[in-house]
Amino acid sequence: MTAGVLAVRLLQARDPALSVDIGPQVLTATVFVGIVAAVVATWLRTRSVPDPWRRGVTAAVSVFGAALVAMVATAADTIAGWPGLAAYSAVLLAATVLTHRQAARAAQR
Numbered sequence: 001m002t003a004g005v006l007a008v009r010l011l012q013a014r015d016p017a018l019s020v021d022i023g024p025q026v027l028t029a030t031v032f033v034g035i036v037a038a039v040v041a042t043w044l045r046t047r048s049v050p051d052p053w054r055r056g057v058t059a060a061v062s063v064f065g066a067a068l069v070a071m072v073a074t075a076a077d078t079i080a081g082w083p084g085l086a087a088y089s090a091v092l093l094a095a096t097v098l099t100h101r102q103a104a105r106a107a108q109r
Contacts, residue, residue: 004030038066
């Protein structure tokens with residue numbers, strides 16, 4: 001979702017008229033992709049949980065987490081503009097890699 005906001009901001013810098021035309025579609029698509037990615041990633045990460053109900057609830061909670069991450073992206077955009085969004089995206093990417101490694105190590109135990 002943060003990448004979608006960053007893409008719209010970069011598009012606005014290049015061609016403001018074009019961003020008015022396709023900006024909302026880009027944001028809508030990235031929100032949908034972010035929700036799907038949160039659910040799929042959580043469902044796959046919780047494979048070891050035998051109860052599908054618990055896996056589904058965990059996946060639903062991850063959607064709210066993704067929404068909170070998107071809200072922080074809005075604050076980063078308001079405070080620092082597209083450089084702030086780029087830095088926030090880098091922090092999110094690093095956090096994703098670190099948590100993935102930690103989860104993989106925990107799954108091996």
